Amino acid sequence: MTAWSELPLDGDSLPAYVSLTGVRVRAWQGTPDITVDEAKQVTLLDKAPWDAIDAANHWVETDLTELLSGGSKSGVQTNGTIVSIRSDCGIIQRCPECRRVLREGSCADHGAMQGNKDLRLRMVLDDGASSASLLLNKEASEKYLGKDMEKVTDQIDNFGQETFVQELRSTLLGQRVTVRCRCLIDDQGAMLLCDEFEVDSTAPGERSQAVRARWGVLS
Numbered sequence: 433m434t435a436w437s438e439l440p441l442d443g444d445s446l447p448a449y450v451s452l453t454g455v456r457v458r459a460w461q462g463t464p465d466i467t468v469d470e471a472k473q474v475t476l477l478d479k480a481p482w483d484a485i486d487a488a489n490h491w492v493e494t495d496l497t498e499l500l501s502g503g504s505k506s507g508v509q510t511n512g513t514i515v516s517i518r519s520d521c522g523i524i525q526r527c528p529e530c531r532r533v534l535r536e537g538s539c540a541d542h543g544a545m546q547g548n549k550d551l552r553l554r555m556v557l558d559d560g561a562s563s564a565s566l567l568l569n570k571e572a573s574e575k576y577l578g579k580d581m582e583k584v585t586d587q588i589d590n591f592g593q594e595t596f597v598q599e600l601r602s603t604l605l606g607q608r609v610t611v612r613c614r615c616l617i618d619d620q621g622a623m624l625l626c627d628e629f630e631v632d633s634t635a636p637g638e639r640s641q642a643v644r645a646r647w648g649v650l651s
């Protein structure tokens with residue numbers, strides 16, 4: 433939050449809870465950016481107007497299509513079906529200067545480089561109406577695969593990248609998943625940066641029962 437006028441706040445009064453009215457809100461890479469022009473837009477509150485929040489486990493459940501029709505957001509949970517697994521999943525080398533992925537040992541900006549090894553999985557998530565790119569970084573990939581980057585490296589060295597991707601495809605394509613992520617939206621489209629990735633293991637019978645119950649269809 434940026435204030436262009438002095439507010440009735442100082443280091444001794446922190447933490448302070450405030451109510452804001454008529455302020456300007458923009459977003460930068462999913463993080464809201466608030467601008468206060470005048471002190472009268474800020475009202476100090478006696479106490480927090482919400483219950484305790486656990487930031488490590490606070491995800492707002494949002495329908496994928498609804499999520500993609502808005503701006504970038506952090507801390508969202510959404511569902512969909514995996515409809516594509518990119519063939520460049522697995523181990524990559526990143527430029528140590530700019531973290532861009534090296535192509536044949538070379539960065540578009542920095543030329544030939546000794547890369548830093550990284551692991552990532554790239555997929556496409558679809559809810560039947562909208563789709564978004566899904567990216568699992570090293571931590572999320574290791575958690576999903578149940579093995580660390582060194583084990584994945586061994587696997588790819590021994591059996592090849594294609595086999596690794598093929599295995600992912602046969603396990604994940606067509607599966608319903610729940611993702612907890614940060615959603616970035618720009619003119620390139622939508623990208624979901626996953627913190628947690630969970631395959632829905634509900635049996636098809638149970639799932640269809642839930643759908644029938646939801647729509648009031650008698651079986």
Ligand SMILES: [Zn+2]
Nearest residue numbers: 527530539542
């Ligand atoms: Zn570079």
